[in-house]
Amino acid sequence: MTLSVAHSTEVAAPLRGLSPLWVGIGVYALFLLAGNRLLIDPDTLWQITVGQWIIDHRAVPETDVFSFTMRGQPWISTQWLAQVLFAKSYALFGWSGPVVLSSAAIAATFALFAKFVSRHLSESTTLVFVAAALALTVPHLLARPHVLAMPVMVAWVAGLIAAADRRAAPSFWLLPLMALWANLHGGFVFGLVLVGPIALDAIVSAGVPARKTLMLRWAAFGIAALIASWCTPYGWNALLASRKILELGSALPLIMEWKPADFGSLGALEICLLLGVGLSLWRGIKLPPTRILLLLGLVHMALSQGRAGEILALLGPLVLAAPLARQIGGNEAATTAPRARGVVFAGLAVLLAAGTFAFASVHRFEPHPHSAPVAAVVALKKLNVARVFNDYDFGGYLIANGVAPFIDGRTELYGEKFFVDHNAASGLMEPENLFRLLEQYQIDATLMRTQSAATKLLDHIDGWQKVYADDIATIHLRRAGAVHIAEPAVDPTAK
Structure with a gap:
C-alpha cells in the first residue's frame, strides 16, 4: 500500500x-x-x-x-x-x-x-x-x-x-x-x-x-x-x-x-x-x-x-x-x-498547434457584418464619389477598402471638436451641424447606418437621393433637383 x-x-x-x-x-x-x-x-x-x-x-x-x-x-x-x-x-x-x-x-x-x-x-x-x-x-x-x-x-x-x-x-x-x-x-x-x-x-x-x-x-x-x-x-x-x-x-x-x-x-x-x-x-x-x-x-x-x-x-x-x-x-x-x-510544455505545444490548425481549417473567421457594410461599399465605389460623410463605425471598413473616410477610429487625429460635431450631426442632437458639415466639406454622398437619425432625415430633404439601402447601411447621393422620397408624418387632429 x-x-x-x-x-x-x-x-x-x-x-x-x-x-x-x-x-x-x-x-x-x-x-x-x-x-x-x-x-x-x-x-x-x-x-x-x-x-x-x-x-x-x-x-x-x-x-x-x-x-x-x-x-x-x-x-x-x-x-x-x-x-x-x-x-x-x-x-x-x-x-x-x-x-x-x-x-x-x-x-x-x-x-x-x-x-x-x-x-x-x-x-x-x-x-x-x-x-x-x-x-x-x-x-x-x-x-x-x-x-x-x-x-x-x-x-x-x-x-x-x-x-x-x-x-x-x-x-x-x-x-x-x-x-x-x-x-x-x-x-x-x-x-x-x-x-x-x-x-x-x-x-x-x-x-x-x-x-x-x-x-x-x-x-x-x-x-x-x-x-x-x-x-x-x-x-x-x-x-x-x-x-x-x-x-x-x-x-x-x-x-x-x-x-x-x-x-x-x-x-x-x-x-x-x-x-x-x-x-x-x-x-x-x-x-x-x-x-x-x-x-x-x-x-x-x-x-x-x-x-x-x-x-x-x-x-x-x-x-x-x-x-x-x-x-x-x-x-x-x-x-x-x-x-x-x-x-509537458513540448507535448502541449504540439497538441495546441495541431488543434489550432485543425480548427482553423474547418472554421471560417470573419468580422461581424454589423460594422462591415460590404454591399453598401460595393455600391458606393460604383458611384465614383470622393467625399463621403460616413458613420463613425464604418470608417475602419472604408479605410480597409481604399475609400477615404470622413472620420474613423483614430479619434486623437480628429480632435475633440471634430468628433463631437460629427456625433451631434449623425445623431441629430444638433441638426444644423449635419447640414453645416455637409456643406463645409462639400460632401458628395453619405454612408450611414440605415436606422440612424441622420439617414432618416435625409429621406425628407430635397437635393439628396437615396441610391442604396439594406439592413446595415444607406447611401444618399447629393444630386441637384432630387426630390425627397418621404414626407414627415403629420396628424392634423393631434393637439
Whole structure:
C-alpha cells in the first residue's frame, strides 16, 4: 500500500504547480473557439491596413494618409509594431491569423497573471482572481493592439511589485519590456506612471537606514525606463502623443470604451467590487497605506472609464497578493521538476498547434457584418464619389477598402471638436451641424447606418437621393433637383 501511494505521488508530481499553464491553455481554447468575438470591433480593419502600409513603405506614418478630412495632418501610430504583426498574420493566414495571434496574447496574459499571483496565494485563490479578471476584461478583449501589449503590462507591473515586496529596486532586465510596450501600444505611459507610486511603497516599507539608497536606485530605474520608452521610430514623440488622448475632453464619454461605469444594472464590475468589500469586512483584511492608495487609484480608473476595468482586473490582484497571503495563507504547492516541465510544455505545444490548425481549417473567421457594410461599399465605389460623410463605425471598413473616410477610429487625429460635431450631426442632437458639415466639406454622398437619425432625415430633404439601402447601411447621393422620397408624418387632429 505504501509503495502504491508513493508511486502515484511520483506520477502526479510533474503535473503539480502547473496551474498557470492550464489557465493559459483554457483561455486560449476559449477565445479560439469564440474567435469571431475578437473581430467585432471595426478598428481591427484599419489597424491591419495601417500595418500593411508600414510593411509596404518600410516606414511609419508621420501624417494622415487615409482620410480626406485630415489628410496631411500630423499623426503618428504608437501601435505600429502591433499593427505590423496583425497585418503580417492576416496576409499569411487570413482572418485566422489575427484571431490566433490575439488568442495567444490573451492566453499569455492570463498565464502570466496566474503565475505571479500563485507565487503568494493558493491555487484555489488564484483561480478565483483569474475568474474575476476574465469577467472584467472580456468586453475589451478584441483583435486590437492593446491585447498584444497586455502580457507585457502584466510582466512589467509584476516585476515592479515583486521588487517592492522585497524592499528592493527593480532589475534593469525589466527595461526591454518597456521598450517593447512602447512599440506595441500607447498604454506604456501608464507603465511609466506606475513606477512612482510603487517606488513609494517600496521606500516607505523599507527600514529608515535603507530608504535613501533605495530611493536613488528607484530614481535611476525610473529614468532608465523613461529612456527605454524612447526606443521607438518616433523617439520621445511617442510619449508626447498621449497628450492628444487626454485632450479629447468631452469626446471621450461618447466613445463606448471610454464611458464611465454604469451601475444601472448589475454587472461584473459591481459584483467584483461588492465581493471585495464583503471579503474585507468578513476577514478584516488590512493593507499598507501605499497599497491602499494604489488599489484605490486602480478602482477610480475603472469607475471613470470602462476600458480601465481590465487594468484593475489584471493589476489589482498583483498589488494585493503579498499582503493578502500574509493574512489568509500563502501558496504551499509543490513545483514541477524542470525536466518534467519541459516535456509537458513540448507535448502541449504540439497538441495546441495541431488543434489550432485543425480548427482553423474547418472554421471560417470573419468580422461581424454589423460594422462591415460590404454591399453598401460595393455600391458606393460604383458611384465614383470622393467625399463621403460616413458613420463613425464604418470608417475602419472604408479605410480597409481604399475609400477615404470622413472620420474613423483614430479619434486623437480628429480632435475633440471634430468628433463631437460629427456625433451631434449623425445623431441629430444638433441638426444644423449635419447640414453645416455637409456643406463645409462639400460632401458628395453619405454612408450611414440605415436606422440612424441622420439617414432618416435625409429621406425628407430635397437635393439628396437615396441610391442604396439594406439592413446595415444607406447611401444618399447629393444630386441637384432630387426630390425627397418621404414626407414627415403629420396628424392634423393631434393637439
